[in-house]
Amino acid sequence: MDKEKMKLYWKKNLRFLTILLIIWFVVSYVAGILLAGPLNGIKIGGFPLGFWFAQQGSIYVFVALIFVYVSWMNKLDKEFDVDEKE
Amino acid sequence: MDVQLWTYIIVGITFAIYIGIAIWSRAGSTKEFYVAGGGVPPLANGMATAADWMSAASFISMAGIISFGGYDGAVYLMGWTGGYVLLALLLAPYLRKFGKFTVPDFFGDRYYSNTARTVAVICALFVSFTYVAGQMRGVGVVFSRFLEVDINNGVYIGMAIVFFYAVLGGMKGITYTQVAQYVILIFAFMVPAIFISIQLTNNPIPQLGFGSTIAGSETYLLDKLNGLHEELGFAAYTSGSKSMIDVFFITFALMVGTAGLPHVIVRFFTVPKVKDARVSAGYALVFIAILYTTAPAVAAFARTNLIETVSNENYSEMPSWFSNWEKTGLLKFDDKNNDGKIQYVADKEQNELTIDRDIMVLANPEIANLPNWVIALVAAGGLAAALSTAAGLLLVISTSVSHDLVKKQIAPDISDKSELWIARGAAVIAVVIAGYFGINPPDFVAAVVALAFGLAAASFFPAIILGIFYKRMNKEGAIAGMISGLAITILYMLIFKFNLFGETTSADWWLGVSPEGFGTIGMVVNFVVSIVVSNATAPPPEDVQDIVDNIRFPRGAGEAHDH
Numbered sequence: 001m002d003k004e005k006m007k008l009y010w011k012k013n014l015r016f017l018t019i020l021l022i023i024w025f026v027v028s029y030v031a032g033i034l035l036a037g038p039l040n041g042i043k044i045g046g047f048p049l050g051f052w053f054a055q056q057g058s059i060y061v062f063v064a065l066i067f068v069y070v071s072w073m074n075k076l077d078k079e080f081d082v083d084e085k086e
Numbered sequence: 087m088d089v090q091l092w093t094y095i096i097v098g099i100t101f102a103i104y105i106g107i108a109i110w111s112r113a114g115s116t117k118e119f120y121v122a123g124g125g126v127p128p129l130a131n132g133m134a135t136a137a138d139w140m141s142a143a144s145f146i147s148m149a150g151i152i153s154f155g156g157y158d159g160a161v162y163l164m165g166w167t168g169g170y171v172l173l174a175l176l177l178a179p180y181l182r183k184f185g186k187f188t189v190p191d192f193f194g195d196r197y198y199s200n201t202a203r204t205v206a207v208i209c210a211l212f213v214s215f216t217y218v219a220g221q222m223r224g225v226g227v228v229f230s231r232f233l234e235v236d237i238n239n240g241v242y243i244g245m246a247i248v249f250f251y252a253v254l255g256g257m258k259g260i261t262y263t264q265v266a267q268y269v270i271l272i273f274a275f276m277v278p279a280i281f282i283s284i285q286l287t288n289n290p291i292p293q294l295g296f297g298s299t300i301a302g303s304e305t306y307l308l309d310k311l312n313g314l315h316e317e318l319g320f321a322a323y324t325s326g327s328k329s330m331i332d333v334f335f336i337t338f339a340l341m342v343g344t345a346g347l348p349h350v351i352v353r354f355f356t357v358p359k360v361k362d363a364r365v366s367a368g369y370a371l372v373f374i375a376i377l378y379t380t381a382p383a384v385a386a387f388a389r390t391n392l393i394e395t396v397s398n399e400n401y402s403e404m405p406s407w408f409s410n411w412e413k414t415g416l417l418k419f420d421d422k423n424n425d426g427k428i429q430y431v432a433d434k435e436q437n438e439l440t441i442d443r444d445i446m447v448l449a450n451p452e453i454a455n456l457p458n459w460v461i462a463l464v465a466a467g468g469l470a471a472a473l474s475t476a477a478g479l480l481l482v483i484s485t486s487v488s489h490d491l492v493k494k495q496i497a498p499d500i501s502d503k504s505e506l507w508i509a510r511g512a513a514v515i516a517v518v519i520a521g522y523f524g525i526n527p528p529d530f531v532a533a534v535v536a537l538a539f540g541l542a543a544a545s546f547f548p549a550i551i552l553g554i555f556y557k558r559m560n561k562e563g564a565i566a567g568m569i570s571g572l573a574i575t576i577l578y579m580l581i582f583k584f585n586l587f588g589e590t591t592s593a594d595w596w597l598g599v600s601p602e603g604f605g606t607i608g609m610v611v612n613f614v615v616s617i618v619v620s621n622a623t624a625p626p627p628e629d630v631q632d633i634v635d636n637i638r639f640p641r642g643a644g645e646a647h648d649h
Contacts, residue, residue, distance in 0.1 A: 006635065006638075006639070009638075009639060010638055013638075017175055017176070020171075020175060021171075021175065024168065024171050028164045028168055028337065029334060029337070029338075032160060032164060033160075033330060033333050033334050033337065034330065034334070036157070037325075040324060040325070044297070045297040045298065045306070046296075046297040046298060046299065046306030046307055046308045046309065047296075047297040047308065048308070048324050051157055051160075051308075051324040051325075052297070054157060054160035054163070054164065055152075055157075055159070055160050055163050055382040056293060056296075056379055056382065058163075058164050058167075058168070059163065059164070059167045059375050059378055059379055060375070060379070062167050062168055062170065062171050062371060062375070063368065063371050063372055063375050065171050065175075066170065066171060066174040066175070066364075066367055066368035066371055067365075067368050069174060069175055069364065070174075070361075070364045070365045070368055073179075073364060074361060077361075077639070077640055077641075080639070081641075082639040082640055082641045083361070083640060083641060084359045084360060084361060084640050084641055084642075084643060085641075
């Protein structure tokens with residue numbers, strides 16, 4: 001693969017990683033820890049929101065993040081013709 | 087039928103399954119022994135990874151820890167799941183493309199140095215032995231509590247089973263037994279959770295019951311629990327008592343440590359393609375999340391049940407499970423004010439009840455009056471969790487010796503067949519050492535598990551990430567980074583965990599960070615030292631830079647190979 005194309009492929013990959021890792025950080029460290037106190041003032045059903053993010057919500061989002069990454073990368077691999085042959 | 091008979095039947099069936107799989111999946115080559123021939127379907131790998139990862143601690147102890155810590159338990163819930171996001175996004179696909187057998191392989195080739203390889207081998211051995219000792223102990227404990235077998239005999243039985251499938255089948259045997267073990271452990275964890283959720287909240291899904299109202303009332307379960315805590319003088323269940331900065335650092339160290347654990351990373355070498363490595367990390371997290379989102383619900387249910395059953399009630403009127411667990415010493419009642427009632431309160435002077443946290447999962451089915459077969463199932467689940475993790479760790483230990491030390495350094499000309507025999511021999515020795523620690527557990531086991539995560543975070547993680555994402559990274563930087571990250575983390579543990587230089591309290595911690603969370607700082611030190619040293623020394627050779635370019639895209643991964 002030529003160098004320029006490779007650079008662009010890598011840049012796009014890094015952009016995906018940045019977006020997803022920001023979400024990863026926000027749901028766990030921001031919502032579940034740093035802002036857990038104030039968020040606990042909001043209730044969803046019986047859950048104080050900060051507590052819910054810390055013990056439930058962040059885990060659901062983690063799962064979603066991996067599958068979003070998989071689908072983005074599979075598309076990107078095809079677009080740049082670097083996917084694996086079946 | 088009584089509980090013991092049920093336990094013999096269910097545990098007997100599960101063990102027969104493991105042995106059957108071991109015979110069916112014997113390894114014929116080092117490639118099968120190290121990476122299961124590189125042909126594991128991603129869904130199976132996801133299940134195997136989940137079983138590999140969820141240990142006796144996840145199955146038996148975690149819900150109990152959360153039950154007593156309330157909100158603080160989130161450090162484990164987020165820490166031990168969030169690491170999979172890092173694995174899937176930053177490590178697994180690239181290491182799969184790199185396509186070797188072990189984690190030290192990556193260090194040896196990417197950092198073109200046997201010193202780097204050896205540092206990686208030492209870290210891998212240390213982390214794995216620490217962990218495996220706890221698993222063998224877990225097997226012994228389950229045997230002794232449910233089958234009234236002596237703990238030591240329980241450890242011997244566990245050794246014999248692991249010996250059978252890890253030594254015969256290597257990664258191939260381990261992978262397929264782990265798939266079976268996952269099914270057993272998740273079933274065993276979910277059945278009592280669903281029963282109890284229905285009993286308490288009328289909702290069959292524990293994750294939802296957790297946030298519902300208590301059956302037959304308008305009060306939310308968590309509000310009720312907070313109220314009970316307040317009455318008895320405990321910190322509110324949904325707020326916890328650890329400082330925010332400590333929760334932050336511990337969670338981070340556990341996440342990064344998870345992503346750096348060698349027995350988890352090698353699982354991604356067993357799938358056929360880079361694409362499979364990515365998606366199987368996703369499957370693994372789904373399978374893990376089923377247990378990890380249920381555990382906090384179980385914790386809250388068990389806490390409510392327990393307080394309601396014992397608090398201010400007459401000791402003489404306690405149900406039969408109470409005296410059963412008193413016999414094991416996990417539950418202790420001391421009637422300090424001689425009123426015949428149980429005072430369970432936060433104040434240590436007045437509290438009369440001491441509860442071992444493991445009881446929350448093990449005694450849960452009895453507390454909720456569930457049928458005997460459910461209790462037996464929990465025993466089989468605990469054994470599955472402990473055995474599957476032990477096997478994965480033993481494999482890392484044996485490959486570190488046969489592949490990374492013997493084949494790569496001492497005797498490179500050795501034939502595949504001899505290497506396979508050395509791997510088996512190393513597995514045998516590792517089983518024996520693990521069994522020894524299971525029977526004579528050193529006091530420091532619990533303490534060093536935190537150390538294991540801290541060390542993985544401070545050593546492996548930065549070196550692997552920089553090896554992939556920073557082409558300029560060279561061997562001088564990586565070695566200096568790993569050594570300084572490790573040194574400062576070990577030093578901190580020695581000072582504040584083991585009190586080697588005089589008694590310390592939490593007031594002495596640097597920035598208020600506990601030894602459990604210090605791996606985060608060790609990791610930052612590693613990153614900084616690595617980058618500074620790397621920039622002050624010569625860039626890595628051209629062919630190493632080509633390796634880095636090559637692992638960044640999937641095409642041409644092929645199967646995991648030796649050279």
